[in-house]
Amino acid sequence: MRLAFALCALAVASFPGWVQARVVGPEEAGFAECNGFFLAQAPPEGLPGPPSHVKICQKYKQEPRFATLYSAHDKIPLYAAFKYTEAAPSGEEEKWLVEPQIDDPKNGPEDMMPEAEIASSVENLGENQALTADYVDSGYDIQQLNPSSLHKGDHQAATYTLTNAIPVPSDVRESWDWEVNNLISRALAPNCEKGKDLYLIAGAVPSSAKVKDKVSIPESLWLAACCDDGSKAWSTAFAKQVAAGSRLKELPLKDLEKQLPAGAQLFKDHCSQERNDLKAQEAVQQSAKEIEAEEPQTKKTPSSSQQTTDTKDESGFLRKLWGFFVTPIFKLVQYFCSFICQLVQLIISILCQAVQNLIQAVWTFLKGICGVLLSIFVNLVQAIICILNGIASNIYGVLMLVYRLLSIPLNLLVDIVCFPxxxxxxxxxxxxxxxxxxxxxxxxxxxxxxxxxxxxxxxxxxxxxxxxxxxxxxx
CATH class of the missing domain: 1.20.5 (Single alpha-helices involved in coiled-coils or other helix-helix interfaces)
Known part of the structure; x- marks a missing residue:
């Protein structure tokens, strides 16, 4: 019994997961609960949309963390929209997760999951998205479009998804995080109330070249920023070619939009250009030039493809061992735990509905009683006011009669008396x-x-x- 509960806990921890990514349906406006990562809750316009592209609301512990427009054709994200939280060194490397709903919308789990744990349960896994196997011996590294180094805690953990990953050469992987991190933390956020009203979109432009004839290699990478506090606004953009030695270069937002598909508008009203704060924008540009003049301080780490190659044989053996011995038992426990969880959810839902109905009934009763009491009180007050008003009217009439009698001239009274x-x-x-x-x-x-x-x-x-x-x- 204890073993069953332990395996059930393991299944709940591994499968429902903390990292979630909800695929937003085409009938929903924008990116649903992730619209808050866009200025005025308006996603970019003019970029291709469904069905070839998938809108994903990346969530962690039930909370929205950032939004991603993912290309099922190119197997890379076209852009990721996020807010700056606080830069922090990356912790231990997380497991790369995949999104089952992209390949199997009907039967795929709604949560992001480790690829190895769902390889045999999701149909057509990898048909519309990249997998870790696509990077093995490819010469390219896995790079986060929304870097984890820009965040900390839960926000950082949420970035380790393959729907937030692109294939890049090693030198680009080593410089992208440093450049983006420094530009945001030293140039953009300080001129926007420490990032409070700063909206960021990082994107990739796919090329015709593909890794293993599947995953598109980005032609260029870009970063767009908009700061709007309601009274003043400024915007800027940066772009770099995915080539050896290329650096992020600052350019106006409109120039970046011209490099994207025709009609692209990354921020609503071009980041409120009618309220453009030239002084703040000049300060941002000056800080950006200083950072561009510096040499990136990169940390040499083994590439992800090398790490994958070194562990290929071991992971292959473990995967086979998992498939032959552990997977059936684990699946059984998973289904049992899933049934228990659904049963508990059903019971909780029924109890919540009953409590809600009880609260609604009590509220309706109290509302009716209060309404009757209030009506009685109002009628009583009206009656008292009417009585007081009648008394006041009578007193007023008597006083007016006395006043009129007192105001008659004395001669007239004498004449009236003497008339007979x-x-x-x-x-x-x-x-x-x-x-x-x-x-x-x-x-x-x-x-x-x-x-x-x-x-x-x-x-x-x-x-x-x-x-x-x-x-x-x-x-």
């Missing part, structure tokens, strides 16, 4: 005036009649006076 007495006192005078008017009217009528009678009498007398003399004369 004035009315009663005026009645005799009014009656007297009426009587005087009636009497005057009667006298006026008598006077008119008298005057009328006088007028008639005068007229009659006049007429008679004229007629009588004539009558007397005639007699």
């Amino acid at each position: 007495f004035y009315t009663l006192g005026a009645i005799p005078k009014v009656l007297h005036d009426i009587a005087s008017g009636v009497g005057g009217l009667f006298l006026l009528l008598i006077d008119a009649i008298t005057n009328f009678a006088k007028g008639l009498s005068y007229i009659a007398t006049s007429i008679l006076g004229r007629c009588l003399p004539k009558m007397s004369s005639e007699l």
Whole structure:
């Protein structure tokens, strides 16, 4: 029983692995969770994409570490996008890992794995990617496009994948790490808040020459940098030919993009060129020139092809021994552990779902109770406010009535009170005036009649006076 648990632990440690590389599907935007390694989360434009190229989100301990665009045709990465963490000497050499999903998308494990441990379980292994055997006796060394020397700890361990490897001559392998490390740590990062807002892309341009007629030998290597803190930005680039004695040379970012496929744009808006910080860019260029003038301090180490050749016979014997005796038992334990792990994952998933549903139910209940209590409180407050408002309105009305009563003039009140007495006192005078008017009217009528009678009498007398003399004369 203890042996089974020990083998199970060994299988879990070896196969699920800490190093992971998720192949990003064509339907997903950019590099999925690895989009953060690009300025404004926008990968380079104008470079070839799927299906001949594979987008890989390189992960370690479930955390994204860098992004890689891998060419299944050339068997090398076209570029690797990463952020500068902190340079550190490389530790013990890690096992080179391969990506099973590239060759066997349906059945391949989702994790990066040692090549020897999956050689017999993944179909067509090596059809779309390079293997360590492709470098044996080739005269070329395995070189990381994203150098491990730029990082430390988990970030450094994540760089030991063959999807981050290219074949280069020994002198290039010895100088690339030193040049890139010094340019970034001494020229780029110090002028970008110690690399906080520094975005880096290292790339390789494939040539027609191939190692063992399979893995393309890069024609040139390049490094592009963009610093953008939101207010100011600057960019620069470096390139070198893969030839003896060639060094990385500084050049403008646009000049590097012209050397790549037509329409290539490595950073969004050409690294925010409208906010270009000329002073910082000049400081970067000056530091880069000083580094270019120095001689690379390389550490002579046996090439990877030599190391592979020295251990070829021993690894071949061990591999055969593994294949004949250990592999069947190991596979059985692996499948058993895989079943147990899936069962545990299923149980955990069910428990998590149950807990989530319980939490959701409790939250819904508490939310409803709180809503009802809050509604009661709001209605109570509204009722109190309405009562207070009514009382205030009544008090206001009484006060306004008192104010209006107090504001009436005193003379008006006296006149109103005395009005009945004035009315009663005026009645005799009014009656007297009426009587005087009636009497005057009667006298006026008598006077008119008298005057009328006088007028008639005068007229009659006049007429008679004229007629009588004539009558007397005639007699």
